[in-house]
Amino acid sequence: MSYANYLSWGKIQLLFGTVPPGKQDAIEKLINAFYQFHQGVICMKNVMNMGVLSCRWIVFLSVLLLTGCANMYVDSSTREVATAEFKKPDPLHAVQALFEFQTKGVSNARATDHLKARVIDQIKSSGLFSEVSENPVDGGALLSITLNNVPITDNAFSKGFATGMTFGLVGSQVTDGYVCTARYVNGGAPAIVAQARHAIHTTVGNASAPSNATKAANPNEAVTLMTHQIISNVLNDLSHASQFK
Template identity: 75%
Template sequence: MYVDGSTREISASDFKKPDPLRPVQALFEFQTKGVANAQATDFLKVKVMDQITSSGLFSEVSEGPVTGGALLSITLNNIPVTDDAFSKGFVAGFTFGLAGSQVTDGYVCIARYIPNASGQAIVKKARHAIHTTVGNAAAPANSTKAENIEVAVTSMTRQIVSNVLNDLSLDDEFK
């Protein structure tokens, strides 16, 4: 497994901090092809909530409603990028690994921030990918090898969430 190198993590110290900081209710959901994936949500939720908290963009991060009604919803959707991944894996297996292939899973992260109950939503989007090689395939260019799927998904999530949080912080409407 390889984490694509096109989307890099942005340090929270680079985010433009609003003044004053306000509390926010934060929600996170992981989806697979647009359908909620409870197991992946449970696996990543604490990590994403910690990342939002440590971003320095909010005075308080809560899973429940907050004073002022601000709401940040982050959705991470796993979408297929490589066509017919099953047959590529089958061909690699059938040839005992001599014919290699690469399968890519794409990820789209959408952050939707609503500053108050009557506020206009600010929406930010970022994309990322994890590549998996099967059989005798070369490592994908511009990628970092991950020791396992857990490390790959955790790294990808941290990187993509940092990008939508940074984009949110740079938006003139985010005050």
């Protein structure tokens, strides 16, 4: 695995995997340090001195460098809904749009900053609103979207350890789940809530590609595709709600 691909995979896991937001800085340092160890720049003692948390990650990072292969797949169960299928209100209204990415229900500021502009642009291009702003708008309409990363495969590290010890001959697969919740309020009307689910699968070593999934060229493409698809689903559901206006 090249240095660029290794860091790309690691940083995407930091942003959108189930690493607790408060541990991200420490793990990012570990990712860089472990690669330097693999290249012979520093010794393992220095890596281990980075803290107890490093032990589990050393196992998983070892897998990537020993097998040289980690592939990501976007689950095909949730597909993109074209804006042409949205039910456009008449007349259109301005809306304040807020977005937050969460990891296990905890706000993840780094991932939020990485995705927010794309999500806001997608809302703007939906055709559901006359204006989309991150600030309050006339009429008080508010659309809040949260994208929560929840673990589906809890024993990722034990699976990774087995893969690493067999140098990729025995593969493993881990899955990250995502729950997107959109909440729309306009004036004094009751809130409209829409929810959709998605998943990204990661295989390491000699693991078969998951069924009903699309292989992504790189980790960033996987996250971008998943986000765009899941947002399109909650926007579509909102647009067809009888109270949406």
